Amino acid sequence: MSQQLIDHIKKTVDLKPDELERILNAFRKVRYNKKESLQRPGELCRYNYFVVKGLLRMFFIDRKGVERTVQFALENWWMTDCLAYGSAKGSDFYIQAVETTEVMRLDFHLQEKLLNEVPSLEKYFRVLYQKAYGAAQMRTRLFYEWSREELFHHFNSNYPDFVKRVPQYLLASFLGFTPEYLSEIRKKAVS
Amino acid sequence: MSQQLIDHIKKTVDLKPDELERILNAFRKVRYNKKESLQRPGELCRYNYFVVKGLLRMFFIDRKGVERTVQFALENWWMTDCLAYGSAKGSDFYIQAVETTEVMRLDFHLQEKLLNEVPSLEKYFRVLYQKAYGAAQMRTRLFYEWSREELFHHFNSNYPDFVKRVPQYLLASFLGFTPEYLSEIRKKAVS
DNA sequence: CGTTGGCTTGAGAGGGCTCAAGGCCAGTGG
DNA sequence: CCACTGGCCTTGAGCCCTCTCAAGCCAACG
Numbered sequence: 001m002s003q004q005l006i007d008h009i010k011k012t013v014d015l016k017p018d019e020l021e022r023i024l025n026a027f028r029k030v031r032y033n034k035k036e037s038l039q040r041p042g043e044l045c046r047y048n049y050f051v052v053k054g055l056l057r058m059f060f061i062d063r064k065g066v067e068r069t070v071q072f073a074l075e076n077w078w079m080t081d082c083l084a085y086g087s088a089k090g091s092d093f094y095i096q097a098v099e100t101t102e103v104m105r106l107d108f109h110l111q112e113k114l115l116n117e118v119p120s121l122e123k124y125f126r127v128l129y130q131k132a133y134g135a136a137q138m139r140t141r142l143f144y145e146w147s148r149e150e151l152f153h154h155f156n157s158n159y160p161d162f163v164k165r166v167p168q169y170l171l172a173s174f175l176g177f178t179p180e181y182l183s184e185i186r187k188k189a190v191s
Numbered sequence: 192m193s194q195q196l197i198d199h200i201k202k203t204v205d206l207k208p209d210e211l212e213r214i215l216n217a218f219r220k221v222r223y224n225k226k227e228s229l230q231r232p233g234e235l236c237r238y239n240y241f242v243v244k245g246l247l248r249m250f251f252i253d254r255k256g257v258e259r260t261v262q263f264a265l266e267n268w269w270m271t272d273c274l275a276y277g278s279a280k281g282s283d284f285y286i287q288a289v290e291t292t293e294v295m296r297l298d299f300h301l302q303e304k305l306l307n308e309v310p311s312l313e314k315y316f317r318v319l320y321q322k323a324y325g326a327a328q329m330r331t332r333l334f335y336e337w338s339r340e341e342l343f344h345h346f347n348s349n350y351p352d353f354v355k356r357v358p359q360y361l362l363a364s365f366l367g368f369t370p371e372y373l374s375e376i377r378k379k380a381v382s
Numbered sequence: 383c384g385t386t387g388g389c390t391t392g393a394g395a396g397g398g399c400t401c402a403a404g405g406c407c408a409g410t411g412g
Numbered sequence: 413c414c415a416c417t418g419g420c421c422t423t424g425a426g427c428c429c430t431c432t433c434a435a436g437c438c439a440a441c442g
Contacts, residue, residue: 144259403424404422
């Protein structure tokens with residue numbers, strides 16, 4: 001539903017009917033299958049994605065060939081490689097659908113134009129990125145303060161639905177340890 | 192110099208003379224001594240700081256009583272606890288001057304008013320936070336990809352001036368390890 | 383019904399920590 | 413000008429958290 005995007009924007013700023021129209025015209029609704037790539041490293045990052053239904057992940061492959069998940073995007077979250085978005089240099093990350101996912105896709109050049117036409121959207125995105133940056137600060141804090149094992153328990157008790165929703169190896173790649181170690185942790189927790 | 196702030200804003204957006212006036216009126220220039228606190232955990236976070244000259248750090252104290260530096264702000268950087276800024280809940284962090292530091296301080300309520308009066312500033316901050324968020328993504332990547340030792344060498348070769356500028360125990364608290372381990376690394380590197 | 387992808391188990395190893403002590407320098411007060 | 417003090421850096425021994433590697437198991441799926 002494109003209504004979902006509109007509702008999300010309206011939580012932060014007011015929109016006039018004609019602005020609403022312009023906004024919807026700038027987006028394209030796209031579906032991606034499970035495991036399908038929305039973006040690969042080296043490619044230009046042209047799009048910003050708003051998740052309507054499903055789940056995206058951003059990751060890279062380290063020197064040892066291991067996938068490392070930098071972040072997830074659930075319903076009503078945005079995702080893009082912020083540093084590469086609209087720039088002339090290639091992205092550093094993969095973006096991939098964890099489940100079958102429906103997004104509202106925004107092209108960078110259309111976004112530029114749209115932000116000029118609908119100035120209140122500047123505020124929407126400003127608030128959005130400010131929160132995202134704040135969340136990144138808190139995440140850094142969590143990683144400093146807690147051991148990997150504690151990190152898992154923290155995550156497990158704060159976001160139980162999410163933990164059930166993703167395969168464990170993805171959770172491990174997000175929390176920064178190996179699937180083997182996650183097994184060990186869970187075994188300990190049960191006994 | 193307040194000119195420095197204006198120059199920084201003008202790199203992203205154009206300003207009319209009267210807007211320039213309003214902007215400068217919203218800020219207050221403040222000096223902090225070395226080790227002085229700009230903010231403590233539990234306090235409301237009322238201010239956003241633009242560093243004119245000097246160096247700020249944001250940190251917290253973990254369960255074991257160890258200081259953990261979440262980020263630094265050099266000249267022309269902004270710093271605040273983004274999640275607590277302007278909200279009714281207390282901050283989670285300390286903000287402290289590493290050196291004697293001169294800042295342009297912006298009160299949250301004045302910022303709200305200012306952003307309404309000078310809409311182009313919305314864009315300035317949107318771009319600013321977008322970049323900051325992108326940088327946080329890249330930082331997450333660095334922490335995933337490299338060992339603590341490699342992290343230090345990476346940092347040392349990319350920002351040698353910065354490494355010379357801060358005491359080593361602060362660098363350790365930023366890179367996420369102990370001063371003792373930093374000593375060990377440096378010893379190894381020399382031999 | 384075979385294959386593949388995801389989870390588990392276990393042994394061995396290493397990166398980075400803790401704790402405790404000592405050394406060195408800069409600032410401060412007498 | 414000198415001694416003292418406190419802050420910062422170094423050293424070393426021992427240890428633990430987490431990884432690596434290798435194998436086995438189970439469920440899903442073609």
